Amino acid sequence: MHHAVKAAWRMRVGCMRRRRALQRRLASKNLGQTSLRISANTGIVIGSTLFALASSAFLYLLPPSPIDRNLLRGTFYFLKGHAYQIPVKFLDGELGAARLYENDKLLGPANSDLEEIAAKGGGRFQLFRDNKSFFGPVLLLSTSDNTDPNTNGRKYHLR
Known part of the structure; x- marks a missing residue:
């Protein structure tokens, strides 16, 4: 055991x-x-x-955003003669000091009369505040060669 x-x-x-x-x-x-x-x-x-x-x-x-605030987008509405108008959404500074560029080429003279823009064209433009139709700044313009800005393939910048 x-x-x-x-x-x-x-x-x-x-x-x-x-x-x-x-x-x-x-x-x-x-x-x-x-x-x-x-x-x-x-x-x-x-x-x-x-x-x-x-x-x-x-x-x-x-690189910075390709979106350009100053690029005019939308339809350019035919007014008469060589004149087109477009509402402006973004505008830096005063209306009278604005400059319009067509593919980086400065257009003008600025602050032209509507009748002169319609009759002569040639890049004349006017920027004003329209309270009747667009309730904001409106750009009246003519292209440098008096073509339709909707179909000529150029870009328009307002600075």
Whole structure:
């Protein structure tokens, strides 16, 4: 019987040793997981920071928006003779100081009379505030060669 007790004791001690070894391995794995969590969080912070910096650099290096506020868009309405009119949505500065460009070529004379614009054309224009039809600034213009501004393929800028 004494021999059986020793054998049982050895088995119990062996089980306890194996259990402690297993607990040590699990504890070391838990420590590894904790460090992985820290490094994952650090990676997220670093990744987010790099993304923010790259996005900022990308936006900084982009060319300016191709949308030109000063470009006259919409339909030029035929008035009479060589005169067309268009409502102006964006205008910087005074009405009398505005300049009209046809493909970057300055048109004028500015502030011409409607009858002169209609009869002679040649790039004459007038900018005024119309309270009857458009409720805002209106541009009366003629093109440099008295063609229809809707079909001649040129761009008109008001600055």
